[in-house]
Amino acid sequence: MDGHGLYVWMSYLAALLIIFGNYFSVRSLLRKEQKSLSWSADKHSVTDVADEL
Amino acid sequence: MKIKELWHRLGSPRWFFYYSGAWVRFFGVFALILLSVGFVWGLLFAPPEQYQGNSFRIFYIHLPAAILCQSLYLAMGVGGFVLYVWRMKLADILIAACLPLGMSLTVLALFTGAVWGKPTWGTWWEWDGRIVSTTVLLFLYIGIFAIREAISDSELRGKASGLVAMVGMINIPIIKYSVDWWTTLHQPATFTLTEKPAMPIEMWLPALVMVIGFYFFAAHNVLTRMRAEILRREAKTAWVKKLAVKMV
Numbered sequence: 001m002d003g004h005g006l007y008v009w010m011s012y013l014a015a016l017l018i019i020f021g022n023y024f025s026v027r028s029l030l031r032k033e034q035k036s037l038s039w040s041a042d043k044h045s046v047t048d049v050a051d052e053l
Numbered sequence: 054m055k056i057k058e059l060w061h062r063l064g065s066p067r068w069f070f071y072y073s074g075a076w077v078r079f080f081g082v083f084a085l086i087l088l089s090v091g092f093v094w095g096l097l098f099a100p101p102e103q104y105q106g107n108s109f110r111i112f113y114i115h116l117p118a119a120i121l122c123q124s125l126y127l128a129m130g131v132g133g134f135v136l137y138v139w140r141m142k143l144a145d146i147l148i149a150a151c152l153p154l155g156m157s158l159t160v161l162a163l164f165t166g167a168v169w170g171k172p173t174w175g176t177w178w179e180w181d182g183r184i185v186s187t188t189v190l191l192f193l194y195i196g197i198f199a200i201r202e203a204i205s206d207s208e209l210r211g212k213a214s215g216l217v218a219m220v221g222m223i224n225i226p227i228i229k230y231s232v233d234w235w236t237t238l239h240q241p242a243t244f245t246l247t248e249k250p251a252m253p254i255e256m257w258l259p260a261l262v263m264v265i266g267f268y269f270f271a272a273h274n275v276l277t278r279m280r281a282e283i284l285r286r287e288a289k290t291a292w293v294k295k296l297a298v299k300m301v
Contacts (some may be wrong), residue, residue: 004108005107007169008108008110008111011111011164011168011169012092012110014164015092015165016092018118022153022157023270023274025153026278029277029281030277030280030281030284032281033285036288037284037294037297040294
């Protein structure tokens with residue numbers, strides 16, 4: 001790339017880092033919320049069964 | 054559906070959550086396709102520029118990052134306005150959702166600009182109108198982030214960050230017109246509404262693909278963050294509990 005290869009690769013790698021970083025951070029955020037909600041729903045269903053007993 | 058009805062529906066986190074699900078998938082799929090094509094095209098197949106050579110390929114990252122960081126800030130400013138006028142919870146959620154990606158794209162725009170400036174202008178940094186005003190944009194993003202981290206009361210946090218977002222919108226036209234108002238190293242606008250692009254189609258088409266790809270990625274990212282935030286804020290409501298039961 002006529003001596004400019006390092007600059008070009010640095011830019012493209014930085015872009016990939018930003019894209020993947022944002023994608024995975026938001027995915028883990030959504031999964032964390034879903035996990036917390038399903039744990040909470042599970043806890044309530046166990047509590048309901050315990051109350052009936 | 055009438056516009057007024059749609060507007061009021063948008064104020065409902067529940068309606069927004071259900072409605073946005075399909076859109077998230079749509080934006081995600083097209084972002085993946087367009088960004089993959091754009092990355093390969095810009096890096097390997099687009100022609101080098103006459104004077105700058107292959108360092109011009111940085112343009113295919115720098116341009117969409119610069120455009121998007123401004124668009125996301127505008128979205129935050131509009132969110133601030135909606136929050137103040139209509140007091141919609143979703144407006145505060147929008148501000149929170151745009152913040153991380155907006156900040157990271159501003160850093161990317163400044164970084165790629167510096168990396169491109171070194172072989173082109175012989176310097177990593179110049180006190181140029183556009184570079185300085187984009188750095189101010191980064192400080193605005195950081196300021197809003199700091200406000201949101203510092204204030205625990207949700208209503209006050211929303212209003213404070215919304216106010217800064219609205220006031221900071223004045224920086225967006227400064228970034229855009231800085232190349233026209235001041236003597237600058239930075240090149241003038243590549244694309245305008247009234248004139249043909251100042252480059253051949255083999256060079257501007259991959260740029261357009263990247264810009265659209267980045268916009269789709271931003272839409273996917275922001276909508277997903279909004280959905281996660283809605284689940285967190287509405288966790289005690291009946292509709293979220295019902296949704297949680299389905300997940301078990």
